[in-house]
Amino acid sequence: MKAHLHPDGVTRCAWCGSDPLYVAYHDTEWGVPEYDDRALFEKLILDGFQAGLAWITILRKRDGFRAAFDGFQPEIIARYTPEKIEALMQDPGIVRNRSKIVSTVRSAQVFLDIMEKGPGFSALLWDINGPPRDGALKEGDAPVVSTPTALTMSKELKKRGFNFVGPTIVYAFMQAVGMVDDHLATCHRHGAHAGDDVPWARAR
Template sequence: MSTGLILHPDGCQRCWWPGTDPLYVAYHDTEWGVPEHDDRALYEKLILDGFQAGLSWITILRRREGFRRAFAGFEPEAIARFGPERVEALMQDTGIIRNRAKIEATIRSARAYLAIQERGPGFSAFLWDFVDGRPLQTTAETRAEIPTETEISRKMSKALKAEGFGFCGPTIVYAFMQAVGMLNDHLVGCCRHTPCAALPGPGGLGAAP
């Protein structure tokens, strides 16, 4: 049985999931597992992970620029003002995933994001508090050891839903946490595991053991 590592022509062993697709490999090497601290960027990634539900991430990745164009650069202040006419226009936009429930959830989530921002200290702090401000380090050696959700992702999901966010179940939230570096879920043998382990969380806080 495969451990979940793929040896690439450049000599680097990588996690199995990007395969050999150049776009996917670049995402794996430069974004996935890198701690993200920017409020707006975190909102964008959470929304895109919600759109991924039922689909593969590469489907979303190939449309990311289309999503950014359609959703005003993922500026929550702009999205929060979207009305019924804008929703109908988005339902005709072939550059995104045309799912009415997910589009409407994006608008509600923008309003929830703004409410969190208004009361401070911000969306990034709200999310990173679930891991005490430090990236969690995992030690999975095979793909079978990586869970689809955890107690932390369940707690975060519950809190986000209470704020008014949509499409943020525990599995979606766990994938989000992996992507934005709240935990380092690169397999131990992956060439990105050690570099990501050295990256700090918000405020320069080091990785949690």
């Protein structure tokens, strides 16, 4: 793992490179704790679509995904027909993978079941993770690709009926939604949310 000093004088994790879209994502989204049920659903689905691809590919298509999948509203996606799935397979604004599209419909149905019967999607995930934690990554450390917590979360999601939620995908999701702060210690974003008022903790 490395950090990189950008021309604007700010040190960032090197993985975001210099692409303005990627830099903005790194600075404003990645590692920010997310507690909204629908937003977590969207991110998990997009991470599943990323499997085998670079995240920047998904990021560049994110607006296309949001348009194609009705703003990632599970109530709508859960009712997608075979005709809608065929239309998605023709949409150049997304990654056209039939298995992942069909899985998204199934995931929306599972999401609604969790929301109706409990404990709620955000609560389910954060109860497994616990409060946000510091990955304490230093320059030269090997990238972390999974953890026991990611494996536990992966197993729970699979048991519930989700697909494309292996432990590597789940850990990338955990990093992105701030369950773990894996910004390098030298990155300007490391620790940005330490000490934040945490809804997860307030509710318990």
